[in-house]
Amino acid sequence: MTDEAIASVGAKVLQELGGACGKPRVAALARTARGEFCWVELGGPGRWFTEKESMKSADAAYRRAVTDGMPEGFVYKVPASTPSGFIKFDGYKNGTLIDAKNLHYPDNFANPSTGKLKFPTAETTAMKKRVAASNGVPVVWYMNNERTATALRLWAIDDDVKGIEFVFRSVAITG
Numbered sequence: 001m002t003d004e005a006i007a008s009v010g011a012k013v014l015q016e017l018g019g020a021c022g023k024p025r026v027a028a029l030a031r032t033a034r035g036e037f038c039w040v041e042l043g044g045p046g047r048w049f050t051e052k053e054s055m056k057s058a059d060a061a062y063r064r065a066v067t068d069g070m071p072e073g074f075v076y077k078v079p080a081s082t083p084s085g086f087i088k089f090d091g092y093k094n095g096t097l098i099d100a101k102n103l104h105y106p107d108n109f110a111n112p113s114t115g116k117l118k119f120p121t122a123e124t125t126a127m128k129k130r131v132a133a134s135n136g137v138p139v140v141w142y143m144n145n146e147r148t149a150t151a152l153r154l155w156a157i158d159d160d161v162k163g164i165e166f167v168f169r170s171v172a173i174t175g
Helices: 003-022 057-066 122-134 146-158
Strands: 027-031 037-041 047-050 074-079 086-089 091-093 096-101 139-143 164-168
Touching (some): 037 091, 074 096, 074 122, 086 096, 086 122, 096 122, 122 164, 146 164
Parallel strands (some): 096 139, 139 164
Antiparallel strands (some): 091 096
């Protein structure tokens, strides 16, 4: 395919993406640190970056599934009052900051009669930081375990953490 033909196809795709759902959006084709290409939505409170990430293969597979194919090594960073100066998200799409959590709390993490967390966890701390960094942009955590999603949802309600939604999305992961 010639460069002109590729540019024409790219322009057509951008035009269609820009009019999707009646909301003007801008997207770009980006290359990850591993040499993979993917479409990313521009805008929002942060920016896309490539970086070397280290995660379990099951976590990477879940992330890829819920972010519509976002490859490992591509992150969306939002400025924050943290030592690094930012908070990383797995994606940004349709005006929403996205995190994929292939997380399964053991039974002893939640009270069996209420389903609520017995104590704060690393995720509850991360949740507060992400909501604070989002500056009002909605945050969605996709969870691969319904009980864990429910426990975190109830914890957020009890601690009055607003601006985050927990969505159970089961994905079969092999390997």
